Amino acid sequence: MTDPREAAARYRAAQQQDRNADADAESGTPPGIAAAVDRAAFIETAIQVAIRRGEFDDLPGAGKPLEGLGSHHDPDWWIRRKIETENLTGLGPPAILLRTEDRELNDQLDLLGRESDVRDVVDDFNRRVREARRQLQGGPPVVTEPRDVDAEVVAWAERRAARPAASVPEQPRRRRFGRRTR
Numbered sequence: 441m442t443d444p445r446e447a448a449a450r451y452r453a454a455q456q457q458d459r460n461a462d463a464d465a466e467s468g469t470p471p472g473i474a475a476a477v478d479r480a481a482f483i484e485t486a487i488q489v490a491i492r493r494g495e496f497d498d499l500p501g502a503g504k505p506l507e508g509l510g511s512h513h514d515p516d517w518w519i520r521r522k523i524e525t526e527n528l529t530g531l532g533p534p535a536i537l538l539r540t541e542d543r544e545l546n547d548q549l550d551l552l553g554r555e556s557d558v559r560d561v562v563d564d565f566n567r568r569v570r571e572a573r574r575q576l577q578g579g580p581p582v583v584t585e586p587r588d589v590d591a592e593v594v595a596w597a598e599r600r601a602a603r604p605a606a607s608v609p610e611q612p613r614r615r616r617f618g619r620r621t622r
Contacts, residue, residue: 443493449485453478516580533579534572541565542584549596562592 457478490496514520516536523532523540545565552558566586573582 443489446486446489449482449489453482453485456481519580534568534575535580535582535584538569538572538582538584545587546595546599549592550599552596555593555597558593558596559589562587562589 549558569584569586
């Protein structure tokens, strides 16, 4: 069932479109301009009819502020929200991926056991930051700073020393070839 007001709006839009097509042919105006104006008028009428029917009442989140809008301005909020809600990994512009990795880098470094591994991971991170800054692929700007390797190693060692001994996983004993253990 259609609303009579909606049907009337459709009829008026069709009639106006026919009149505009005739007028455009006579005046030489491009036909797309009048059609776009008519389409906008039809859409606005359809929205007003839906509002009167109450179709927009009781929508989830009505009257509440948008989530994730804080005091700082992030122009890429919509990309980040989509990636978070869809649990996407490895997708997106390099600027977003590097920001996310930068936030999680300390936790990743804490899982490593050797200083050389920490240096390798930080060097790889810095290399990818520099490459992303050099490339002009469009998208959001890369604002992630490279990290100082020596400072990260010192911070990693301090975090490692601050951990209680019980939380450090014990290395499993190696079995020697040819010997059975009971």
